[in-house]
Amino acid sequence: MQTKPTSAYIHIPFCTQICFYCDFSKVFIKNQPVDQYLKSLIEEVKAADMPALRTLYIGGGTPTAISAKQLEYLLTNLNNYIDLSRVEEFTIEANPGDLDKDKIEVLKRSKVNRVSLGVQTFDDRMLKQIGRSHNQEQIYDSIHRLKAAGFHNISIDLIYALPNQTMDQVKDNVKKALKLDIPHLSLYSLILENHTVFMNRQRRGHLHLPNEDLESDMFEYILNELEANGFEHYEISNFTKPGFESRHNLMYWDNSEYYGCGAGASGYIDGVRYRNRGPIQHYLKAIAEDKHARLGQEVLTKQEMMEEELFLGLRKKSGVSVAKFEAKFNTSFEKLYGSVVDDLIAEGLLKSDRQQIQMTKKGLFLGDTVAERFILED
Numbered sequence: 344m345q346t347k348p349t350s351a352y353i354h355i356p357f358c359t360q361i362c363f364y365c366d367f368s369k370v371f372i373k374n375q376p377v378d379q380y381l382k383s384l385i386e387e388v389k390a391a392d393m394p395a396l397r398t399l400y401i402g403g404g405t406p407t408a409i410s411a412k413q414l415e416y417l418l419t420n421l422n423n424y425i426d427l428s429r430v431e432e433f434t435i436e437a438n439p440g441d442l443d444k445d446k447i448e449v450l451k452r453s454k455v456n457r458v459s460l461g462v463q464t465f466d467d468r469m470l471k472q473i474g475r476s477h478n479q480e481q482i483y484d485s486i487h488r489l490k491a492a493g494f495h496n497i498s499i500d501l502i503y504a505l506p507n508q509t510m511d512q513v514k515d516n517v518k519k520a521l522k523l524d525i526p527h528l529s530l531y532s533l534i535l536e537n538h539t540v541f542m543n544r545q546r547r548g549h550l551h552l553p554n555e556d557l558e559s560d561m562f563e564y565i566l567n568e569l570e571a572n573g574f575e576h577y578e579i580s581n582f583t584k585p586g587f588e589s590r591h592n593l594m595y596w597d598n599s600e601y602y603g604c605g606a607g608a609s610g611y612i613d614g615v616r617y618r619n620r621g622p623i624q625h626y627l628k629a630i631a632e633d634k635h636a637r638l639g640q641e642v643l644t645k646q647e648m649m650e651e652e653l654f655l656g657l658r659k660k661s662g663v664s665v666a667k668f669e670a671k672f673n674t675s676f677e678k679l680y681g682s683v684v685d686d687l688i689a690e691g692l693l694k695s696d697r698q699q700i701q702m703t704k705k706g707l708f709l710g711d712t713v714a715e716r717f718i719l720e721d
Contacts, residue, residue: 348612349397350594353384353421354605355406356623359441360476370623372408380606380623381413383630385420387604390634395426398591400434405461407437411445418453427454432496432590434459439485440477447492457496457589458489459529465519466512469505486523496587498527503565504558505533513561517568526587530565531580532558562708579658579710596659598652606636614648616641645672646719649679654714662701683716 357372357380399421407414427433434457435450442460450458464470465479482499489497501520503513520528533552566576574582578596581589594601603610606626608619617640620626629636643651649672656663665676677697684700687693692706692713706713 347394348600348602349394350591350599351388351391351393351396351399351425351602351604352591352608352610353388353399353401354403354603354608354619355401355409355417356380356404356606356621357408358403358405359408359438360474370404375623376627377409377413378416379627381409381417381420383627384417384605385424386630387635388421389424391602391604393425393602395429397429398432398434398594399425399427399430400591401455402436405438405441406435407441407446411443411449414446415449415452418449418455422454430454432457434589434591436461437485438477439481440475442485442488444488447488450494451492456494457498458494459498459500460485462499462520463502464505464512465516469508469512472507473502473505483523486525495526497523497525498529498589499523499525500529500531502531502533503561504552506552510557510561510564513564514568517565521569521572526584527589528569528574528582529580530582532562559708563704566704566707575660576707577660579707593659596655598648598655614643616643648672649674650718653680653717654711657700657702657706657714657717658710660701660707662699665698665700679719680717687713687716 356370357375357377358370359372401417406417409417421427433453433455435455436459437446438461460482461475462482463473463475465482467478470478486497499520501516503516569582570576573584575585576582577588578592581592583589600611600613602612603617603619606619606623607621610617610619617637619636620629620638626636649668652668652671653663668676684693684695687706688695691703692709694701694703702710702713
């Protein structure tokens with residue numbers, strides 16, 4: 344019997360600035376119909392008829408780009424139309440430049456219990472160079488205000504291998520992040536995406552990025568330094584103090600199903616992956632007419648499901664359980680992937696006791712390249 348997902352993602356597509364590296368579904372907030380969007384979003388949530396949730400995640404865009412009054416409307420209505428009595432983790436993404444006293448008060452009155460801050464770097468000059476609108480002082484101020492309001496499950500995002508970034512600058516970022524005394528850190532290497540300012544600059548030869556050897560050294564330094572300071576590297580880009588793993592993101596990496604609501608949001612229900620319409624006006628029209636905004640959906644084949652299970656599961660330090668895989672898909676792991684695993688072990692990218700398949704440190708740095716080896720030819 345198919346059970347309903349117990350996780351949901353809510354998308355707020357508005358930003359107070361458009362970062363030079365970002366290709367997420369987002370728009371500059373000025374002159375946007377924010378109130379109408381939030382009303383339509385709640386209509387979509389009501390129509391989804393979700394069960395009691397275990398994790399809820401509000402992402403973007405920048406959820407804290409909206410006003411305190413709009414944020415209160417959103418959180419109050421999510422609480423009215425979703426059963427949050429059993430919610431273990433309720434995360435909201437925030438930008439240090441937008442998180443003022445009034446918005447923190449709104450968060451404090453809600454069921455939100457985890458805040459993820461888009462810090463990216465502590466270097467004021469570099470923040471400007473990547474299109475961020477906040478500064479180092481606002482980072483410290485936001486963390487201080489959140490802790491004072493009783494929020495201790497705080498995570499920050501940092502990006503490394505930025506244009507012209509040196510190893511010393513990465514070391515400085517890591518040192519400052521550790522001094523914040525927070526339990527979760529996400530560190531991502533810069534990835535150039537199409538339709539971004541950085542990709543356009545790269546194509547014109549105006550973007551100077553660290554070479555692969557330096558990026559590898561940065562990754563190794565980050566990993567060793569954070570582990571030496573009590574953080575567990577539990578997923579390719581994520582580090583946690585004991586008990587503070589992102590439960591919502593673990594749901595993705597465990598390849599579980601979830602609801603996705605909002606313009607450009609994705610969801611995964613009953614073996615079907617779907618994506619909502621992205622442009623705001625298209626989303627508003629679809630919700631008004633159909634109560635949902637699905638633009639396209641894909642029914643996954645068994646092979647695609649197995650590939651996703653491996654692609655996502657290998658991101659975790661714990662890797663993939665052979666027994667769980669075989670029980671879920673009623674198939675022999677060894678028969679399908681035994682030779683792939685042997686090759687990757689020989690290359691020093693995987694380790695395995697035949698019960699658990701895990702990436703080595705070298706494998707984790709190469710991430711998706713390793714996972715792609717499990718895509719079988721038809």
